[in-house]
Amino acid sequence: MARVRVHQHVNPLSPYFRQAPTPVDVTSAFADPAKPLLLDIGCARGRFLLRMAEAEPGWNYLGVEIREPLVEEANRLAAEAGLTNLRYEFCNAMIWLDRLLEGVPACLLQKVTVQFPDPWFKKKHAKRRMVNKELVDAVVAKLAPGGMIFIQTDIEFLAEEMFELFRANDELTEQPTETNPFPVKTERERAVEEKALQVYRTTFIKNS
């Protein structure tokens, strides 16, 4: 089946994307809501989580994406694959991640990934970047003690900007890594690898 066509970027500051999302209800999202949760922020077509949900079924997987048609397509593909541990949500994560996650029980969220987010290269567009202090605070507020955040990008200035935002949170301890700790690569990671571009990565652990 043809892949759904979407705009390459949407402006997260436009009124449509300022609408609040409905908080995720893990009891209706997942067949077994007690499984540990992995959250992928800016999941695009969601193929990383689709493969992870098949490879490591002992977890639940939540993908967050601002381009709504991709979310609809990804949920359809998950249903067709019979995966009951995978859900995608339409959400502008730079504004609304805390609202989306407010009903997620404490200690359930154990892994978070931010992989190759849109850089919005121009200085005048810096406010459109997904990773901001609000997103970091929302992630850290929900992450279980000992939980892990994995971040990677091929854009050096964006890596430094993101890493600094997470480093500024004193509930996190950085554990630098040169490798992806997951058995699956995102679509963007594979594209970047094919071009032999450098990838900047790090992880953070929430203090106990």
Ligand SMILES: C[S@@+](CC[C@H](N)C(=O)[O-])C[C@H]1O[C@@H](n2cnc3c(N)ncnc32)[C@H](O)[C@@H]1O
């Ligand atoms: C370059 S793509 C990378 C997708 C995927 N993580 C990968 O590595 O293949 C970045 C994704 O983040 C999404 N995104 C950008 N800003 C967002 C926001 N504020 N909230 C949620 N998703 C966002 C974009 O729509 C896009 O799908």
